[in-house]
Amino acid sequence: MAQPRNGTPPVDPRYARPHFALFLTFLKLLSRVQGRMNDLTRRHLEYYYREVLRLAPRQAVADRVPVIVELRPGSGDLLLSKGTLLLAGRDPNEEDVLYQTEADLVANRASIGSVKSVFAKQSVTGLAQVCKDVDISGPDNRYLALLKMALGTPNPGDDVPPLKGLGANPTDAALVTGNLLTDLDSLLRFIPEQLHMSVSTFRSLMKKKRDLFPAAADWKVVNDILLKVGLAKNDKFVLPRPQPTNLADFLENLNAACRLNLASYAGLPEVKDVFALYRHRNGRDDVRLFVKNTLGMTLEDDGTGRSFVTMMIRIEGMYQKWRQIADILRVAGRRKQHKIAAHKLKASDLRTSPVGDPVPVDKFAELVSNNLGTIANWPKVNGRTIQNFDDVDAALRALEAGLSMSAEEYSESRDIIRRDTSDRVWIDDELPRGAAPQGNWQWVSKPSAPVLSGTKSFTTGANQTGASQVFFQNATSALPVGAGDSLFAHVYLDPGNPPREIMLQWNDGSWEHRAF
Known part of the structure; x- marks a missing residue:
């Protein structure tokens, strides 16, 4: 068929016609891919089974087999109890081969509708593609x-x-x-x-600030308690600060509801305000009586809605958050003071605000100003x-x-x-400009000696003491070294007389910079 004229006997001349030869050529080429084409369906299924569904064949296990149970038409569910014997034919000795079920199985007509898995089609873009046609x-x-x-x-x-x-x-x-x-x-x-703070510290600071605003739920609990206390003493009482935003507003509402003033705490040793009152609530009868008689509150929640402890837990929680904010800003202020000696820090009282201020104080802005001044x-x-x-x-x-x-x-x-990631060659064919060589610098040339680049390299060997040192000083062509830079030297070793150790060292005021 390849050479019809050379056959014995000669092949029919019709087979040598051009169009017929072309057809035969097509069949010949088709035979090369025929196996792959016939195998396409199997490979297509295997691709989805293995790559898409991620199914993998299990390894065979001796004396264990999977079993498929099919029900007869019209029959209902069937229970195969654990230990049921299944006949699997006979062995070469004509003995029955039996398998035993390992668990109860209820055979029914339920079937698997579909088997699916997640397939992520990935596209890998390399640096070469990024650099192509891109500025x-x-x-x-x-x-x-x-x-x-x-x-x-x-x-x-x-x-x-x-x-x-x-x-x-x-x-x-x-x-x-x-x-x-x-x-x-x-x-x-x-x-x-x-x-004057790190980015991570700033992030933490602002998260604490966001956690404070809004604090509507906490303020509502506090306001409800104070309103009940005030109404118990005056049925027309209203809170002077119905929408408090800071502890100063709380103190104004507390003083109004409980009719407190600076002299109210005079009879209580070590107690000057409501915060100290809260700290000394346990173990002091005078404090407990003050809460009951002067404040008109109960220490614990007794169902009246006037619990002093419930109120102060909310207030102390907000105060501690403010305390953390103030501490961060205080550290920042001290760092600024360390850099700028003229910078002055102002004291901050988280529990008070300027007396008589009709506008709620922006406590955060006040803390920023007291610690960092003008930014x-x-x-x-x-x-x-x-x-x-x-x-x-x-x-x-x-x-x-x-x-x-x-x-x-x-x-x-x-x-x-x-960063400048370019390489800089400092020594190649000759020493840097202005360098004063010290030691026995012996320059050699190729082809008699190995040279990495250029035309020359220098050679050295151990002297009578078993060591050799060459260096240079006072080079006017400096080698700037930045953080993260790498310094390297190319060295050819004599395989017949290899050195025990090689040291590179440089001096920026001392010879303490060495690499072995």
Whole structure:
């Protein structure tokens, strides 16, 4: 068939016709893939069984077999008790082969409707694809390219979705551009430089602040108790601060409901206010009588809704949260004072506010002012000036939510991108400019000696003491070394006389920098 004219006897000339030869060629080629085509259905099923459904065959176990039970038409459910013997034919000795069921089985007509599993179709995008047809000049463009690879929507490499909350207005979204990244860099530098705390500390501070506002449930419990106390003494009583926001408001409401003044605690040693009264409530009869007779409250919850302890548990809980906020800001203020000697810290009383102030005091702003003073150089994000701690917190959370990473991870990745990752060759063919060589520098050339690059290398060997040292000093062409940099040297070892040890050392005021 391949050579019809060479057959014995000669093949019919009709088989040598061009169109017939082409048909035979097609059949010949088809035979090469015929097996694969015939096997397509099996391979298709196996793909879904193994890759999609993740089914895998079990290993055979001696003397154990799976059994399928089928019911006769018209029969109902059938119980096969544990230990039922099943006949499996005869062995070579014509003995019955019996298997025993290991558990009770109720055979019925239920059947499996479908078997499904989760299949994740993955698409891997490599750095080569990111760099292809993409502007990666400059650190911002490189970082944007990496963000698009990780967060591009709908596909890797597409634009990153706008970051919600970072637009010109707080409710708008901002496109992820190099300018926005620069603004976010400035925001994250602002926190340690101007607020004098780490990003993680700032995050903890603002979470504590958010946990305080709103505290409507706590204030409602406190107000209900004080209102009942006040009404018991005056049926027309109303709270002077019906919507309290801080402990000063609470004290004003308490004094009004219980008719207290500065002299009210005069007869109680070591008790100057309601907070000290709460601390000394156990073990002191005079305190217990004061709560009952002067405050008009009960120590425990007796069903009257005037429990002193219930009220103070809520107040002390809020006070402790304020105390934690104040401690964080106090540490920040001391750090600022350490950097700026003229900076002065002011004392803060969490339980009071300026007397006679008709407007509820913003206690958080007061604590910020007392500890950090005036804060200058508030940053801008997308053209909008950040004006307070809440704005910084909102921008920080928008960054972390939009880029799916913490602010610390963002800063670290930005620093890596900005690093100069290029290599610098300091010694190649000759010493650096201005260097004064010390020791026996013997330069050799290829092809008689191995050379990594250039045309020359230098060779050295042990002297009579078994050691050899060469170095140079006063090079005017310096080698700047930054954090995270790696220094390396290429060394060819003589296999016939290998050294026991090689040491590299350099001097930046002392010879303490060594690598062996």
